[in-house]
Amino acid sequence: MARQGTDYSDVSVIIPTIEEEAVFKLINQIRSMLKDAEIIVVDKSSNAYYGRLEDTGVKVIRQRTRGVENAIMLGLRAAKGKILASIDADGTHDPEGLVQGVKLIRAGEADLVLGDRLAHLEKGSMSVYLRMGNSMLSGLFSRIYGTKVRDVLTGLFVMDRVAFDEIRNKEPYRAGIAFFAIELARRGYVIKEVGIKYYKRPYGESKLTRSKTAYGLNVASHIIRQLRDYSPLLVFGGFGFVVFLVGLALGIVVLADFAKTGLFTLSGRALLAIMLIIVGFLMGVVGLIIDMLLELERKLDSR
Numbered sequence: 001m002a003r004q005g006t007d008y009s010d011v012s013v014i015i016p017t018i019e020e021e022a023v024f025k026l027i028n029q030i031r032s033m034l035k036d037a038e039i040i041v042v043d044k045s046s047n048a049y050y051g052r053l054e055d056t057g058v059k060v061i062r063q064r065t066r067g068v069e070n071a072i073m074l075g076l077r078a079a080k081g082k083i084l085a086s087i088d089a090d091g092t093h094d095p096e097g098l099v100q101g102v103k104l105i106r107a108g109e110a111d112l113v114l115g116d117r118l119a120h121l122e123k124g125s126m127s128v129y130l131r132m133g134n135s136m137l138s139g140l141f142s143r144i145y146g147t148k149v150r151d152v153l154t155g156l157f158v159m160d161r162v163a164f165d166e167i168r169n170k171e172p173y174r175a176g177i178a179f180f181a182i183e184l185a186r187r188g189y190v191i192k193e194v195g196i197k198y199y200k201r202p203y204g205e206s207k208l209t210r211s212k213t214a215y216g217l218n219v220a221s222h223i224i225r226q227l228r229d230y231s232p233l234l235v236f237g238g239f240g241f242v243v244f245l246v247g248l249a250l251g252i253v254v255l256a257d258f259a260k261t262g263l264f265t266l267s268g269r270a271l272l273a274i275m276l277i278i279v280g281f282l283m284g285v286v287g288l289i290i291d292m293l294l295e296l297e298r299k300l301d302s303r
Helices: 023-033 047-055 068-078 096-106 128-145 161-167 178-185 212-230 232-261 267-302
Strands: 011-017 038-043 059-062 083-087 112-121 156-160 191-198
Touching: 011 023, 011 068, 011 096, 023 038, 023 096, 038 047, 038 068, 047 059, 059 068, 068 083, 068 178, 083 096, 083 161, 096 112, 096 156, 096 191, 112 128, 112 178, 128 178, 156 161, 156 178, 161 178, 178 191, 232 267
Parallel strands: 011 038, 011 083, 038 059, 112 191
Antiparallel strands: 083 156, 112 156
16 A cells, blocks of 8 residues: 655665566565655576666666675665665565554664564465474574564564664675574664565565575574674573583582492592583683673774
8 A cells, every 4th residue: 555645765675586576566566655765676687687677767786695685785785775674575575564664663663673474474375384493493583682573584674774884794694684683683772573464475486595494593503603702601601500500410419429438439420520510610701701801892892
């Protein structure tokens, strides 16, 4: 539905594509919903398809690298808008979510708005396998970064320019839109979701990845890895605490045996207990030191 009288000239929408036929209808929908918004298509297709994109009148950028996150970042860096957005080109995401996201950004209620596909799934649009994987990754993200997200693998988002400028020089890793969610969450930006309609793909098959399982595991690894780099005290301290407790428990067993028999017969276990206690303690200290150094670096960078 068109938004008559609403100015969206401060909005830039990035559409990454590889030979997606649905993109031409999507461009017209965005023009109707977001009047005067800048539309940038980042394309990695044939010359013939590239020419068809140019005929639509939108700005078209050639992608030479690999990965949808790199395509989106390429478009975002070239965008002029104060509000930045992206949507999959395959016709599965209802662009109405862009309008809702822009409203939240303009109201100052969020720095990043994700489109929650699970809110309105068309029958047959997403397999049970993919829903389960997405829910697991979204749950992991929510628990680690303390922000409730149901669909971290969505293909639609809206972002404030100020938030983007803080990560514009960050090289994207293979995590799709989750890359932007991870990087902004770890910097304390507010992330919210809006429910969107998610449809069955009208043309062809997904070109995101050959293996959805491998892709999901890769996203999970980045979610955890970024936590390690951003909050080492939680990672090193937590793991060190577990090691320390195991060593302590083993030491209690050794002492209990000595109290019962009067003989020091578990020397091997005693040595292992001492080593675990020391290692656990040192891991906590290392985590604390690294965390303090990172906090100092952040304060220096903010000046």
